[in-house]
Amino acid sequence: MKLKLFLTMGILAASLSPLTFAQSADSGTSTLGVTVGPEATFSSVAGSTTLSAANTKFGGYSGTTNFSYKIRTSQTSGSGSITVEVTAFGTNGPAVADLSYTCSGASSGTACSSSTPASTSTATSVVSFSSDAHSADSGDSGSASWNLVDRTNTKTGNYTSTATFTISAS
Numbered sequence: 001m002k003l004k005l006f007l008t009m010g011i012l013a014a015s016l017s018p019l020t021f022a023q024s025a026d027s028g029t030s031t032l033g034v035t036v037g038p039e040a041t042f043s044s045v046a047g048s049t050t051l052s053a054a055n056t057k058f059g060g061y062s063g064t065t066n067f068s069y070k071i072r073t074s075q076t077s078g079s080g081s082i083t084v085e086v087t088a089f090g091t092n093g094p095a096v097a098d099l100s101y102t103c104s105g106a107s108s109g110t111a112c113s114s115s116t117p118a119s120t121s122t123a124t125s126v127v128s129f130s131s132d133a134h135s136a137d138s139g140d141s142g143s144a145s146w147n148l149v150d151r152t153n154t155k156t157g158n159y160t161s162t163a164t165f166t167i168s169a170s
Helices: 002-019
Strands: 039-044 060-074 080-086 101-105 124-129 140-146 163-170
Touching: 002 140, 039 140, 060 163, 101 124, 124 140
Parallel strands: none
Antiparallel strands: 039 060, 060 140, 080 124, 080 163, 101 140
């Protein structure tokens, strides 16, 4: 009986040992694919810009809107832009026809080259981008410097306009 038990235990141990000490290595591969398209994002550094009077009487008002952006345009036929459109200042307020801006600091694009009249009906160019344009991973920055002519017929008071910046990439 002891011999049968010993023999059974030996056979059982011998049959389990290959499972205990066996090694297996399987591998597989997978091809990863990604389509990277044109993209753009925009943010204004400050939520509002105050236009301040010049040091001379009727010398006009000025202020600067700073912004940051990220952009990537298509390699061969891509393009992009940052544009701005404003709203009217309100009844008896300054005329938008007296508001203009200049642009600066667009390292990955071309900033507007001269004073640009603001518009309430058409988005006007702040920065333009050509094909294969790339901002820095952390983003690039730019600014729109506003100038408002001070007219004697403008009624005294506080007036606001909203400047809506739009960025696009293709």
